[in-house]
Amino acid sequence: MIVSPALGRGTRAAPETDGAAAVTPEPVKSFMRILSQSSKLGNPRAWAYIEWQHGGSNCFIGRRFELLGSGLSLFAKKLIGVTTAVAVVGALLGLYVAGWATSFPKEVSASAAPASSAGANLTLETVAAVGAKYSSHPSWVSYLVRTGGRWQRTTDFKLPANSVVSVTIYQFDSPTGLRNPFMSQVQGTVGAGAMLDGKPFNAIPPEEASHTFAIPELGVFVPLAGVPEEAKHPCEEAPCEPSTTDHRTITFSFRTGNKGRYRWQCFVPCAAGWYFGNGGPMQTLGYMDGFIDVV
Numbered sequence: 001m002i003v004s005p006a007l008g009r010g011t012r013a014a015p016e017t018d019g020a021a022a023v024t025p026e027p028v029k030s031f032m033r034i035l036s037q038s039s040k041l042g043n044p045r046a047w048a049y050i051e052w053q054h055g056g057s058n059c060f061i062g063r064r065f066e067l068l069g070s071g072l073s074l075f076a077k078k079l080i081g082v083t084t085a086v087a088v089v090g091a092l093l094g095l096y097v098a099g100w101a102t103s104f105p106k107e108v109s110a111s112a113a114p115a116s117s118a119g120a121n122l123t124l125e126t127v128a129a130v131g132a133k134y135s136s137h138p139s140w141v142s143y144l145v146r147t148g149g150r151w152q153r154t155t156d157f158k159l160p161a162n163s164v165v166s167v168t169i170y171q172f173d174s175p176t177g178l179r180n181p182f183m184s185q186v187q188g189t190v191g192a193g194a195m196l197d198g199k200p201f202n203a204i205p206p207e208e209a210s211h212t213f214a215i216p217e218l219g220v221f222v223p224l225a226g227v228p229e230e231a232k233h234p235c236e237e238a239p240c241e242p243s244t245t246d247h248r249t250i251t252f253s254f255r256t257g258n259k260g261r262y263r264w265q266c267f268v269p270c271a272a273g274w275y276f277g278n279g280g281p282m283q284t285l286g287y288m289d290g291f292i293d294v295v
């Protein structure tokens with residue numbers, strides 16, 4: 001015979017002997033009696049457990065506890081489960097949306113241009129992969145801005161109103177190609193053109209575009225030619241330095257006009273791995289689009 005350890009200290013099973021009937025000890029009889037009584041108590045659907053205490057030399061006292069909510073109907077349990085799950089998912093969605101809606105890139109002011117030419121200078125770079133130093137999405141394409149002698153990942157720029165802004169873009173990425181050839185023309189710049197590696201140009205073949213710098217409200221569109229695939233010293237990830245890795249250099253200038261907040265963006269579907277190349281860095285502020293505050 002096996003006696004449960006729950007019967008407590010001092011309890012022993014009766015020895016079994018050959019041919020002789022086993023004698024059930026008194027504490028075990030008490031245990032069996034209380035157990036049979038407890039099964040008749042309360043809600044038959046209830047989940048319960050019985051806590052046993054040693055109540056004397058051959059006596060055990062059992063106390064019956066119902067588990068929380070065990071008396072509820074199946075429908076009520078399902079309702080509570082579904083409501084709890086919906087509340088948890090709703091809270092997680094709320095946190096995600098709040099985080100997305102409140103994360104903005106830091107604003108950087110353009111550096112002042114030389115006193116001889118009233119205006120400002122803006123130096124940018126475009127990279128194939130922004131790297132872990134700048135983002136939790138190291139593989140995303142991105143713009144960076146030169147400020148205080150360093151490259152910083154932000155796409156919010158502060159520029160002076162009614163001024164000429166001279167822009168230099170170091171382009172380190174390979175071509176992706178434009179879907180709309182119209183965007184491969186330079187538009188809205190001072191002098192109606194731009195410079196590519198020191199040579200003036202008005203358009204590039206659409207398939208050679210890696211990114212564009214465009215401020216639609218100001219009518220500014222500048223296509224950025226890509227680094228050839230066979231380049232020997234491509235920059236793998238930011239920060240990319242023009243002195244050590246293959247790149248294209250695009251320069252142009254535009255007028256800011258009146259004060260206001262203007263959106264700017266890339267129009268090349270350059271987000272590799274995303275649906276039609278337009279997800280991830282193409283739809284998240286701080287990578288391929290941002291704002292220009294003209295003040």
Ligand SMILES: [Cu+2]
Pocket residue numbers: 141210211212266267268269270288
């Ligand atoms: Cu782009």
